[in-house]
Amino acid sequence: MAENLPVNSLRTAFDILETLAARDGMSISELASSTERPKSTVYDHLVTLHELGYLVERDGSYQISSDFLRMGDVARQRLEIYQSAGEELQRLANETGEHASLTVEEHGKAVIIATEEGDEAIPVNIYNGIVMKMHTAAPGKAIFAHLGEDRVSEIVETHGLVERTENTITDRDDLRAELAEIRERKYALDDEERLMGMRSVAAPVIDRGGRVRGSLAIYGPTNRIDDELFREDIPDLLMRSANIVEVLMNYD
Amino acid sequence: MAENLPVNSLRTAFDILETLAARDGMSISELASSTERPKSTVYDHLVTLHELGYLVERDGSYQISSDFLRMGDVARQRLEIYQSAGEELQRLANETGEHASLTVEEHGKAVIIATEEGDEAIPVNIYNGIVMKMHTAAPGKAIFAHLGEDRVSEIVETHGLVERTENTITDRDDLRAELAEIRERKYALDDEERLMGMRSVAAPVIDRGGRVRGSLAIYGPTNRIDDELFREDIPDLLMRSANIVEVLMNYD
DNA sequence: AAAAATTTTCCGGCATTACCGGAAATCAGA
DNA sequence: TCTGATTTCCGGTAATGCCGGAAAATTTTT
Incomplete structure (x- = not known):
């Protein structure tokens, strides 16, 4: 600084x-x-x-x-993933009743660039442009898993693995293992790693060139997101939607 | 400059x-x-x-x-009228099937700070932060009508009464008369004054202190917005919603 | 491959100006 | 009207934004 x-x-x-x-x-x-x-x-x-x-x-x-609103909106409009994800975000929010969001990486941080609230969505602080550390929640981890070893190290170097809750991954080897697992199963889980009482699930959106463009995620309170939803139903929905976004994104 | x-x-x-x-x-x-x-x-x-x-x-x-997105969003969240208008905007969009938007004045210009698209909404360029001249469309005129003589003159002085279509008000006396009429009937009309083929209707939102905080508006294509909708139904909906927003706004 | 062309990055000096202390003007409250 | 606080303005100066030009990197052409 x-x-x-x-x-x-x-x-x-x-x-x-x-x-x-x-x-x-x-x-x-x-x-x-x-x-x-x-x-x-x-x-x-x-x-x-x-x-x-x-x-x-x-x-x-x-x-x-409001110039900032305009500039931010214009910048966002120009992201291919945003254009392609609109419908699916809405659908995810409707299907789950929870918060659905679209996240991209900027400057080594996870930025939420769009959110949709389902009927039950907790009135929690999820708004446009909010920035999170990559390692704390599912959307960041989903992206993290597809960034490449050296970029990950670089980011960890810069931002550290700050502990947010007792579940936060704070060890580099643990992180490496977790990211490998995420690559394996194609989605990321956050079980109160960022906020006690909150779970999130995310699936990466990967373009034709194999580069990760962002991730789709669902957030909800732990008491409502039971294990079956957490580890099966919601991941399935997210992977389906992520896949659709990938297809839409590669049209032009 | x-x-x-x-x-x-x-x-x-x-x-x-x-x-x-x-x-x-x-x-x-x-x-x-x-x-x-x-x-x-x-x-x-x-x-x-x-x-x-x-x-x-x-x-x-x-x-x-996305920092701009964040800053713009935060700034917007802080506007009382935005907080209060969310529900009504959504409702207006649903009821009419058209574009519903919330507009405020900044630097003598009309700025759209929120929009909702109804089912039929024309895919026209209405996005967050877009700036329009005050005198061209209904939302601007609705606000204009409640700003006070000298502020209006000042703005007209600075920005002029640029002609956008053949219907645009370009004469100061015409504008003065139009604004008086808007005050009288409590809503503003734009009959292809800004864009040929587009009509808009707007109702001002006025706070307890008598100051205009912004306006609610509906935009739609002329062929769909017939005279009855244009001069009666939509104005009624807007005035109802504007009134609700006014009440919500003055709670705290 | 090498060379040429273009774009990006870097450097250093100078005129400009961003910065800031302090004073004047304005405002708010009694 | 007076008082205290805040905003606005001014002027000197040390700092730096600006920019020409060169070096490095990248892309294109031969």
Whole structure:
């Protein structure tokens, strides 16, 4: 983090933007202390970002503008896997009644780029753009299993195998074994490895060139996702859907 | 546009980001010529943005990362009107079979921050974050009608009354009269004023303090939206929903 | 294969400007 | 109206964004 960037002011700008995204309606003084920068500097950036249209002033305080929504949406639209997965996500959510989501890897992290809520879906924090460590939940592991040995090591090197619950995989050899097993059986399981009380299942989506593009997943509370659902029914649904997405994806 | 900003490098950075959002998978050289800046400058920014995580390298070319999706989504979640309108949007889409959307004003423009597609919805370009001129379609006009004389003048001053179709309101007095009528009858109509073949209807959402927070709208093809739907049924649905959103919004 | 062409990455110097302390202006509350 | 807090503005300067050009890497052509 302490390293020098070619255009340092961008760090300041995005620091401010991220702070505003995290907590809303902050005053300049608050922003200044949160980002640990002089008020005048923060002010310069706020004025600039506002002028460019990326901030909006509402009720006397600054907020992130919908430009980010637009840019994010456009970027997402352009992902082939997103285009192809829409229908299946919806279907998975309907069939299971739980949260269904589409995840891709970016910068060594698992990013949820789309979610659909089934009728029973727990009102848990699963929203667009949320980022998770690769090793903690099923979607990340499903992708992880198909990334290639060195890329995995590289990512583990950078982000570590942080323990989230007592079930989290924190040992490299354990991870290696787990990933091999996932490759073997074609889907990944997370039994309260990221969050106590939550299980997730995921199947990778692999393109014609053999590269993993992302994964489809179902999340649900442990009490509802019994062993049969967890290890048989849901994996089957996911593998079916993943397969369909793979076919759709390779049309053009 | 030629004016000087306190932090000029941000213009460069967002120029690059917007260019990348618009056209995907551009090489550095292409980006340099598109943004009319030296390659080395573009390179500096790309490296910085990549390091910060806002760009992703895929297949040897840069793309906007899902961070924008996250930031946009978070910003949107924080809008009270968005929280309150979710259910109603869905319902409107179901009831009409057309596109239902939620629009707010930002920087004098109408921004669609949420859409739901009904069964019959035309596969038209209505997506999150899309920006329209206030005077062209129903959602913008519905908001416009409740902004206050001087704010309207200010916006018209800045953005003009650009003609999109032969039906577009391009005269200030006509606009003033139209807005008065909208206030009167409580909803706005757009009869192919923005796009030939498309009609839209919108109802404003006004908070307890009398301030307009946004509008609910239905879009559909002229041949399907006959006069009765256009002037009676859809307005009724929208006014009902807008009213519900208003109530929900003022709970806390 | 080698060479040529193109693109990407890197470097270094200079003019620019991002940064920030402090002052002025504005706002909020009593 | 006064007071305290916050926002806005200003100006000097150390830092750095910018960019030409060269090196490295990649792709295309012969």
